[in-house]
Amino acid sequence: MEAEYDSMADEYDATRESATQTEIDALAKSLEGCRTVLDVGVGTGRFAKPLSEIGFEVTGMDVSRRMLAKAREKRLERLLLGDAYKMPFRDKSFDAAIIIHVLHVVVDWSTVMRDLGRVTRGHVMSILRVPQRATTPPSPAIGNPVPGPRTGYPVRTQHRMWQNELELKARVPPLKLERIRDETITIPVADALRSMQAKRAMGAQIIPPEVKQQMLERIISMAGVQSVQRRVVEDLAVWGADDLQALDLGSPPGSG
């Protein structure tokens, strides 16, 4: 994981949306009354930076040195190299914690969330993407997509893209689950291509590499198409630290 994100660090911000004002406002509202906030998997500081700018004392921890170096370039001060499976903090060290776009990359999410519950006094928060079916809008230039050998690939079952978040919500129902975003964003084709190419460095995730290549070729062949549209739906989830710390209690044997 460290190496994967090390290799992505240079491209990460250029191929991701910045944190939106809506996301920051929603987090800030739920963090009201807190001072110290742990950001696990802080990455380049996409969320830690704006939260520290509005007064929270954010400590960012990440397993990737190069992602942390990018965060440091943004003048974030409290940064440390560390593994979410073995957090180097005493019990109840932070008023609150955030873990954003990290749950899907950790295999044993229950260990991570239980330990987050341990090191936090109050609430643990995440922004959860609500999976949307991919759509290709009909284009006057190319007409409707014709089903063929390039479509209909099954999603890889071993990949846990959304599964960890769904399991977490089912096993520990959040104290609050608030829809904070539902919008369709338009991305220039050049940016979509750049982002897909950068993510190829991440290895085979949800889409087999050969299918990704075909997708790239298909987009390139869409002469005249300037942009692609994507619906983004997000929920802010807030858990009680004590509920997370009790995560293993009562869970079925072998789960998590």
Ligand SMILES: C[S@@+](CC[C@H](N)C(=O)[O-])C[C@H]1O[C@@H](n2cnc3c(N)ncnc32)[C@H](O)[C@@H]1O
């Ligand atoms: C998709 S990025 C999200 C970064 C940031 N939270 C954001 O939303 O921009 C996932 C981050 O989690 C980090 N990460 C993955 N596994 C980790 C672990 N076991 N402990 C700490 N950080 C981890 C990666 O290095 C990477 O920076």
